[in-house]
Amino acid sequence: MxxxxxxxxxxxxxxxxxxxxxxxxxxxxxxxxxxxxxxxxxxxxxxxxxxxxxxxxxxxxxxxxxxxxxxxxxxxxxxxxxxxxxxxxxxxxxxxxxxxxxxxxxxxxxxxxxxxxxxxxxKMDLTEAEGLRELIEAQTEQEWRAGKQLSEGHLKKATIELRKKLLEALAYLEARIDFPDEGDTAGVSLHHVTTRVETARKALAHLASTYASGRVSAEGLRVCLLGAPNAGKSSLMNALLGHDRAIVSEIPGTTRDYLDEKCLVSGRLIRLIDMAGLRETTDLVEQLGVARAKELARQADILLLVTPLEDVTQDKAAILSWIRSESLPDPLVIVTKIDLKDTHDIPQDCIGVSNLTGEGLDELRKRLAAEVDQRLGSLRNEAAWLTNARHLDCVERAKGRLDAIMERIQPSGGDEDEILAFELREATQALGLLIGEVYADDVLDVVFSSFCIGK
Ligand SMILES: Nc1nc2c(ncn2[C@@H]2O[C@H](COP(=O)(O)OP(=O)(O)OP(=O)(O)O)[C@@H](O)[C@H]2O)c(=O)[nH]1
Ligand SMILES: [Mg+2]
Incomplete structure (x- = not known):
């Protein structure tokens, strides 16, 4: 071509x-x-x-x-x-x-x-091209590994394999549709369809499940700083970054819009997200900041519940109740301002830090590094994993079609071959989009616009 x-x-x-x-x-x-x-x-x-x-x-x-x-x-x-x-x-x-x-x-x-x-x-498929971009942009081993597995074609291979299975299933279905009276195809083919669809469906579900860790490998662990105003969230962000990125003041409600900064902790990549402190307020701009903070917290890989030592009991209870109401995973509780009081008061399972003296920050870094390692470790035995939202979207779309097929097949005994064939075609189309075998110009425009000139 x-x-x-x-x-x-x-x-x-x-x-x-x-x-x-x-x-x-x-x-x-x-x-x-x-x-x-x-x-x-x-x-x-x-x-x-x-x-x-x-x-x-x-x-x-x-x-x-x-x-x-x-x-x-x-x-x-x-x-x-x-x-x-x-x-x-x-x-x-x-x-x-x-x-x-x-x-x-x-x-x-x-x-x-x-x-x-x-x-x-x-010369390459779309996922390999995306991998190449990730390789070029990698600043850490973590990002480099994510780009490398993509650019080496592991996701492409897995996708082609799955697509082949679905095309085989489609061929059986089409034979049933085209030759309905021939006992052979009518008798056996649905079994051939279901086994293939079910295998592909499981494989797609597994692939989708790798995204939670795959994204961490490609983008870094999303760490959201959640707490009441004045808790020391922005100070903690600055302390971990090693420079004054966020505005800090003793006025509650200083941070409104969020800040999202890449940061290395013990060589692992994380994204620190500092946000507005949670509180009821009549200030419209602050309300928007709080809404945004909650939305970001919902998308976090890990929440740091930040609270000053003197307010631990009340802050923790209020914020934990919000976290639980949203069914979010339990946070890591970070108790700030330990320089102001006797540090023996720090409750168990909390990490005490002073953003002024730096005390306790190493322990926090260790915990964050362990979180990253745990996620990256889970990818070690995977043949392929998903690193970006476009891939996840294609995989979920394909899986959704196969779910629909399995729902239809089981109760009806398979007398809706035309509909099943339509769903199968849609599923193969979604996988084709993933590797760029089927492509839409707007998808290519989006993918390649993030490349640099000369690549
Ligand atoms: N002594 C002491 N003061 C701290 C510490 N961390 C923060 N502060 C002070 O606490 C005040 C609030 O700190 P910020 O970092 O702005 O708090 P915040 O949680 O970002 O507050 P909002 O942006 O209003 O939500 C500032 O005066 C900081 O200097 C700490 O570990 N020790
Ligand atoms: Mg702040």
Whole structure:
């Protein structure tokens, strides 16, 4: 398959000065067009580095002496003809070469356009492309592992396998529909359908269950700081971050909008979310802040119930009752301001901290690191796991269709083959969307818009 598209160009290395910069060109005519700026008698050989001057086509002036690499379709990253120019990594040089490329028919690439072409040309599926983005953006081992498993194609393999099962089931159903009078298909096929659907349904349910930990691996553990106003939530956030990110004051109701910051604790990635303190208030803006805080708490991986030592009993009771009314998991109770009182008063199962002296923070870090490790540990034996909401959505949609099939099949004895076939088609469609085998332009637009230019 070829997209037969126009030729695109972009800087693939970060902007700014560096030893080397790589400018990537891709498209059916990329090698021919690039010849206008590369001083060489013959086109560069396939996959062989060669040194050549890159010149300004309008004046003939040499811009830089570069290393040139050509990859001919389909054996390239995009599956198209590709040229990579490695020039000296100066912003002026890069701009001059990019301008030269534009003047000989290249177009500036959009974010993720190289990878999008790779997907459209069958070089990788959509999940592998997303994995590649996660790999590039990874700043911690945790994120790198999540990106690696995706980009290595584990989710793709699992999805293709499941889709195959569903297509087999569909083939049986269609045979029943097309040849209703032939005893053979009428007698056996429904069993063939149900066993396949049931296996796929279980596998999808399991895959969906990996998201809770998979998301932690890709994005970090969502840690929400929940408490009454003035409890020391923002101070705790600053203490864990190691810098003054949040405004702290002795006025209750200081934080209204939430803050969401990535933070490393003992090398593990967490996302600290500081929020408005919970209280009844007539202040409209604060009310919005409290509503937002509650919504965020519902989506937390772990809640830290933050309360000053002097208010533990009353705060804990009030906030715990809200947490229980929402059926949220029990929080980790953090008692702040222990520097103000005798620390022997700290109730059991609570972690006492002082945001002023830093006392107790190491214990909290240890607990948070253990929470991350527990979730990552649960992924260790998984062949594939889900790391993002798009994947979960596709898996849940497919599973929903299979649930519907099983509900219909059991009581009726299978006389609604047309409807079952429709549901099965929808399920395979959802899995096709997951790997990009079936694609909608708007899905691709969303996925690739989060890529950087040059990738
Ligand atoms: N002595 C002492 N004071 C603290 C500690 N933590 C916070 N404070 C003080 O308590 C007051 C409130 O702290 P914040 O961090 O703003 O409290 P908050 O929970 O974010 O409050 P809201 O944003 O209003 O919900 C400030 O004056 C802080 O300096 C602590 O561990 N020890
Ligand atoms: Mg605050």
């Amino acid at each position: 070829s997209t037969n598209t126009d030729s695109i160009v972009a800087l693939s290395t970060p902007t700014g000065a560096g030893g080397v910069a790589v400018i990537r060109l891709s498209g059916t005519d990329a090698i021919v067009r690039a010849a206008a700026i590369i001083s060489r008698k013959s086109p560069p050989r396939d996959r062989r580095a060669c040194v050549a001057n890159v010149k300004d086509p309008s004046t003939g002036e040499v811009i830089d002496r570069c290393l040139i690499l050509a990859f001919r379709a389909p054996n390239s990253f995009t599956g198209e003809n590709v040229v990579e120019i490695q020039c000296h990594g100066g912003p002026y040089i890069v701009q001059r070469i990019l301008k030269a490329c534009l003047s000989c028919g290249f177009r500036a690439a959009e974010p993720g356009e190289f990878t999008r072409r790779a997907v459209l040309n069958g």
